[in-house]
Amino acid sequence: MRNGSNGDELGEAWQAIAGGLRRDMGAQIFGQWIRPIKLGDFDREEGALELLLPSDFSAKWVRDHYLDRLTLAWKSVVPGIRSLAIRARPNGAQIHRLRPADEFAPPSERELSEAQDSALDPRYTFDNFVAAQGNVLALTAAQRMAAPEAPLFNPLYLQAATGQGKTHLMHAIGHAWRAANPGARVVYMPAERFMMEFVTAMRAKETMAFKTRLRAADLLLIDDIQFIIGKMSTQEEFLHTIDAIVGSGKRLVVAADRAPQALDGVDQRILSRLSQGLVADIQPADLELRRSILEHRLDSMPSVQVGEDVVEFLARTISRNVRELEGGLNKLLAYAQLTGKPVSKQLAEEQLKDILSACRRRITIDEIQRTVCEYYRIDRSEMSSKRRARAIVRPRQVAMYIAKMMTPRSYPEIGRKFGGRDHSTVIHAVRLVEELRGKDSEMDNDVRALLRQLEA
Template identity: 70%
Template sequence: MLVVQRSGKAGTNPATKATTAKVRIQDSQSQDDVASQLTDTWQTICSGLRRDLGAQIFGQWIKPIKLARFDSDSGELQLVLPSEFAANWVRERYAERLALAWKAHSTDVKNISFSAKAGTARIAKVKKDKAVANEAIAKTSSGKFQLDLDPRMTFDEFIAGHSNVLALNASQRMASPEKPLFSPLYLQSSTGQGKTHLMHAIGHAYRTEFPSARVIYMSAERFMVEFVSAMRRNEAMEFKAALREADLLMIDDIQFIVGKISTQEEFLHTVDSLISRGKRVVVAADRPPQALDGVDQRLLSRLSMGLVADIQSAGLELRRDILQHRLASLPHQEVSEDVVEFLARTISRNLRELEGGLNKLLAYAQLTGRPITKELAEEQLSDILSACRRRITIDEIQRTVCEYYRLDRNEMSSKRRARAVARPRQVAMYLAKVMTPRSYPEIGRKFGGRDHSTVIHAVKLVEQLRGEDTEMDNDVRMLLRQLES
């Protein structure tokens, strides 16, 4: 539960013990009421943010936030995230928006703070996301990194198809006893298409071939956290040495290393050192090397010099095969062909959602005793299905905004700065950022080749105006509903 603190101290005079005890009970009840109200308010705020930011951004950055501590005297509310990286990310990009949301819904909250450690006043132990737990590493007393791979993510469990066969073959070659023809191996795909699975599979297979090999697997986020922590402890040399002792180094989600100059420098030297000694390097990202904005050109050159294996979105046949493979491991579960076909055709955005949808259906059927039918799937997976049925593009956003404000479509790319044109253009940039996975530079290119700083300014301005101008907020809400409908 949310901890509510007050700085005032209760009296200790023996003559007033009964009165003090009564006051403490009332105080406790009052604090419980405040905690309950804040929890309810947070649910309301989250509903609005999910609608405004979109399911992807909300799920990645806002949903993990937990309420930790509220000081009723100062009005400060502490928000806790699973990692320092996440706390900094949300603080930099969403602090103002969250503060405005709290002030709009609660007169008690005056300020908000962000932390990765809630301390003794934590609501509860922050639960680590399964993916983060799989990525986490721990240092042993000798300074080496402990390998933590998911036992389910092996080559045997990876279903091959036309969209991923190159990446699969390259990954198997990277794990084989023969020296690979390329290093590094760069795995590229959108979220949930199998990059992480292949990296874990490489680790398992390589350790089978070379049981004493030194294998390191971590996310780019963990790499940055460990590197910064090592520098603060004056152990940077030990950290570098441990990395460069690796026979196989695998870094996931490399796109999160953007903008971190010192971290990029260290990663560059590590990659150079390993490749020069014939060691193996595997990295994964959600975009090709050339699209990693804010990354040192020397590092981009190293990442591109090996093999870039692109995993395309899974086709219908592959999605069917994945569902059938999953069901084959659960012979006691009966799922008809029409349900499998419905899921394969409908949940097409990524494979993680596809398996998650099937798992949800299986769990629901077990707990309720209801048979798994197409009707049950539509009922229980409505959120996933609606998200998959709707893919919003920047072109669609521009068209919708122009129709709403009665502008010519060419104004989205024009150089005109008149407010009647510039403001709708800024709204379109804002919507493009919150409703699509596109980066600031990618959005800028869609708006007449504008610089990424122009897009950042537009997003921040519209966020500010939404909190100050009711008409602007109504406009944005109306556009969001039109685009999501």
């Protein structure tokens, strides 16, 4: 069976897949290689789906670099798909138009429904946002902006590094506002799309239609405004949009990866307008929040079995941002589901090695030994000594355990750093400390304290 009647189903599946890829890969890489993809034929009997790209070069690049990732994503969303064929699009080929790929099409080429304008991700709601000390100000401000009563501040400026939750809060505001005001017009637009549509509208001499559509919004959400830097004509239009929205009593929320004052190359009038409201920052997720996010996600999937050791491992090692953390969990669960393998720490290390390698801070065994010795107040030389006193052996075993957790070193390599000990000694130490952590709260507290010190 070919694409035809399945087009809408496949298009919806692609929207979900593309959204996850964009968050994991970043806007630049996604825009260059994934956004141009179109759906070709789908043979239901064979389970073979065709993905088409504009050129042989782009098709080969995506096939060489992203085939496994795309195949895994499609299989997890559409169980009937067993294989992908990635090739260049032949002239006259029948394709299924995909919203993520057409996201920046000129207004004259498509009708923009309210749903398309809002482009709100159904996963990003206030109910799914995990609160913590580092994000409570931004969360509270976002909830106030979405409340029926007039906000105390307008605009709301959300500031956070990549993947820390600012986009989640923007979508949550949109969902809550629309739920409270069913007839309201909500427009969510990344800054890069704002620029592309405005430039296209100017070339097509349709700027009035562009302005009218944006300024008709009851709630306007502009994400990643740092990308407007340096584009003077776009900045001028953005300034007028701010004045029109705020001046008419409508609501404006913007987000960026830095404070307004740090937006070099932005018109001072824009900075002044943005600073008039509330600037709410989101701090990087600490270990406790990362652990809570994973647990919250797993609570929504009661049929999935994931041990506490895996949650702890992911929370500790994927520390750069929440988006990578959730992406890593998604990849791990999808692989386990497709292969039938249980979710374990070993599976996580195998399947997430690229993410883990990028996230691990380069902590050395020497640094671990020094920190452990200071904590237990023993001499550094004891890490390599032959002494068997319990007050020496236990810290040495803890250091071996942490070395295995926080470095990519093998058991023999770790043994050599501890006075030339055999790899079996290191294995015994790692297993023993792991066991003790499960039944001895004092040992568990010691290890947690040491990990916090080393991570800091």
